[in-house]
Amino acid sequence: MTSIRLAGVNKRYGRQPVLDGVSLDAGPGVLGLLGPNGAGKTTLLRILATVTAPDAGHVELLGHDAGRPAARIEIRRRLGYVPQETGFPSGFTAFEYVDYVAILKEMTARRARHDEVRRVLAVVGLTRVAGRRIRRLSGGMKRRLVIAQALLGDPQLLVLDEPTVGLDPEQRLRFRDTVSALAEDRCVVVSTHQTEDIAAFCPRVVVLHEGRVRFDSTPQDLAGAAAGRVWTADRRDPGARLAWRTSAGALHQVGTPPPGATLVEASLEDGYLLLVDAAEAGRQEAAR
Amino acid sequence: MSTPVLTPAARQLGTIEARRMLRHPAYAVALLYPAAFAVSALAHHEGGPAGNFVFVIVFLSLFLAYAPVTLVAANRTAAATYRRRVRDALDGTPVDDRQRTVAAILGLLRGPVTVGLAGIPVLLALQRITTADTVVRSDAVYGRTALEYLQLPALVLGAGLLGIAVARRLPLPGALPLVAIVLWLGTIGMTEMSETDLMHGRTWFALWPVWPDGATGMLPRQPLDQEMWHLAYLLGLGVLAGIVALPGGDGQRWGRWAVAALVAAGTALASWLQLG
Numbered sequence: 001m002t003s004i005r006l007a008g009v010n011k012r013y014g015r016q017p018v019l020d021g022v023s024l025d026a027g028p029g030v031l032g033l034l035g036p037n038g039a040g041k042t043t044l045l046r047i048l049a050t051v052t053a054p055d056a057g058h059v060e061l062l063g064h065d066a067g068r069p070a071a072r073i074e075i076r077r078r079l080g081y082v083p084q085e086t087g088f089p090s091g092f093t094a095f096e097y098v099d100y101v102a103i104l105k106e107m108t109a110r111r112a113r114h115d116e117v118r119r120v121l122a123v124v125g126l127t128r129v130a131g132r133r134i135r136r137l138s139g140g141m142k143r144r145l146v147i148a149q150a151l152l153g154d155p156q157l158l159v160l161d162e163p164t165v166g167l168d169p170e171q172r173l174r175f176r177d178t179v180s181a182l183a184e185d186r187c188v189v190v191s192t193h194q195t196e197d198i199a200a201f202c203p204r205v206v207v208l209h210e211g212r213v214r215f216d217s218t219p220q221d222l223a224g225a226a227a228g229r230v231w232t233a234d235r236r237d238p239g240a241r242l243a244w245r246t247s248a249g250a251l252h253q254v255g256t257p258p259p260g261a262t263l264v265e266a267s268l269e270d271g272y273l274l275l276v277d278a279a280e281a282g283r284q285e286a287a288r
Numbered sequence: 289m290s291t292p293v294l295t296p297a298a299r300q301l302g303t304i305e306a307r308r309m310l311r312h313p314a315y316a317v318a319l320l321y322p323a324a325f326a327v328s329a330l331a332h333h334e335g336g337p338a339g340n341f342v343f344v345i346v347f348l349s350l351f352l353a354y355a356p357v358t359l360v361a362a363n364r365t366a367a368a369t370y371r372r373r374v375r376d377a378l379d380g381t382p383v384d385d386r387q388r389t390v391a392a393i394l395g396l397l398r399g400p401v402t403v404g405l406a407g408i409p410v411l412l413a414l415q416r417i418t419t420a421d422t423v424v425r426s427d428a429v430y431g432r433t434a435l436e437y438l439q440l441p442a443l444v445l446g447a448g449l450l451g452i453a454v455a456r457r458l459p460l461p462g463a464l465p466l467v468a469i470v471l472w473l474g475t476i477g478m479t480e481m482s483e484t485d486l487m488h489g490r491t492w493f494a495l496w497p498v499w500p501d502g503a504t505g506m507l508p509r510q511p512l513d514q515e516m517w518h519l520a521y522l523l524g525l526g527v528l529a530g531i532v533a534l535p536g537g538d539g540q541r542w543g544r545w546a547v548a549a550l551v552a553a554g555t556a557l558a559s560w561l562q563l564g
Binding site for chain 2: 046049050051073076077079081082083085086087088089090091096100101103104105106108146149150159
């Protein structure tokens with residue numbers, strides 16, 4: 001079943017185009033969204049969360065046309081959304097906040113709702129601090145709280161905008177575990193700058209750059225795009241677009257290797273860097 | 289067709305909003321004013337008979353502290369879930385902005401307005417131990433009926449609805465203080481101290497009861513018909529603020545304008561008739 005169907009989606013903020021003809025289909029599974037700052041990821045996710053509407057194009061979510069108000073409500077009943085930045089109303093405890101969102105998700109049977117709130121707080125490991133005021137929670141705990149509210153009511157579409165920012169390594173692994181399990185039978189869209197997250201649990205990756213889809217395939221294919229263009233050396237080569245010294249001491253270089261270079265296996269990160277670099281070079285060329 | 293607004297979810301949210309408004313620290317801060325007044329009066333052996341003194345403190349607490357400060361409590365409570373970073377997560381839920389505003393209004397009714405209503409029997413009970421026959425004119429207390437005291441919940445309702453309207457329609461830093469200053473200056477400007485037992489005409493346009501008179505303490509009862517038109521005037525202004533607060537549903541624009549025009553006409557009529 002197709003959970004997301006976007007066709008020719010455009011969005012502008014003033015004169016600035018943010019999304020430019022984005023078309024995308026997605027079904028059950030985790031779709032990772034990568035892109036530099038300002039690529040349009042957050043706007044795309046806000047459209048998927050029905051929080052903002054596109055200027056043009058068609059958005060179909062969970063079989064409903066998101067352009068129709070009545071259909072939007074149906075979509076929201078089956079949607080979980082983690083925004084990029086989340087503020088909290090003052091005075092709430094962790095439990096009260098998730099309970100508040102649960103009511104907004106039309107869970108009006110009090111006992112069942114409270115059971116569900118306790119369940120999602122347990123999933124993100126916040127049971128112990130459920131009664132603590134939000135302002136007394138750490139940044140990572142607040143992020144987990146936002147993830148908890150998104151999990152309420154067993155949503156069929158999860159839209160997660162940089163959900164792992166601020167999580168400690170253990171919590172990130174737990175998050176991967178949770179999302180992977182959920183994605184068995186539903187669609188999860190994750191935007192992140194953490195390429196290792198994409199490599200770890202996203203079978204499909206989409207790269208956005210300047211509002212356009214530049215890549216849509218598997219993480220292996222993205223890594224493969226850098227095959228033969230990653231090498232190590234002791235000194236920086238002129239053909240290297242980017243280079244950094246690894247923990248082993250060698251200089252990891254990405255770009256056009258010199259003859260006889262010691263090629264190494266390309267990672268998803270290498271592929272992404274080269275892709276964005278090429279897109280940026282293309283843009284500068286077009287501007288000239 | 290627009291979705292209904294008085295949903296079970298809105299009702300449940302209303303209970304939460306009521307609790308949040310009642311817990312708002314603005315009330316505690318505002319009640320420092322009558323507390324300071326009481327301490328000062330005790331220190332200077334002022335205030336007249338004990339019954340009168342207690343009544344005046346409770347009266348000041350309810351009418352001149354609690355009711356106006358509901359503007360702040362309702363505004364901050366409604367605004368807290370309306371800030372961009374907060375509402376992003378909430379906007380992705382099926383309970384829309386209109387239902388959330390209705391929930392805030394329900395919270396106002398269940399919380400602060402209920403407290404205002406509860407204040408009426410308290411004032412009625414306390415006025416039984418007061419007297420109008422005092423040595424100092426300004427210490428006199430003139431008892432009133434429950435109908436006249438209805439201005440208390442009407443004030444709370446109006447202040448709260450205005451606070452919610454400002455939160456929803458003017459979500460800008462400084463909007464609330466600006467509105468509060470305009471209201472305060474407007475009310476001060478309308479208030480003219482009376483030289484007789486009857487309040488001056490212009491004072492009836494003030495946004496609270498006309499009986500507290502800075503120069504002579506509390507005035508005797510005013511004509512009941514004028515008091516009731518003043519109540520209608522206060523309620524009318526409050527309902528207008530409520531109409532402004534509520535976001536319009538699809539296809540309801542003309543209906544809202546029609547209701548607003550009717551309420552505005554009724555309020556204008558009441559504001560004229562209250563002059564006697």
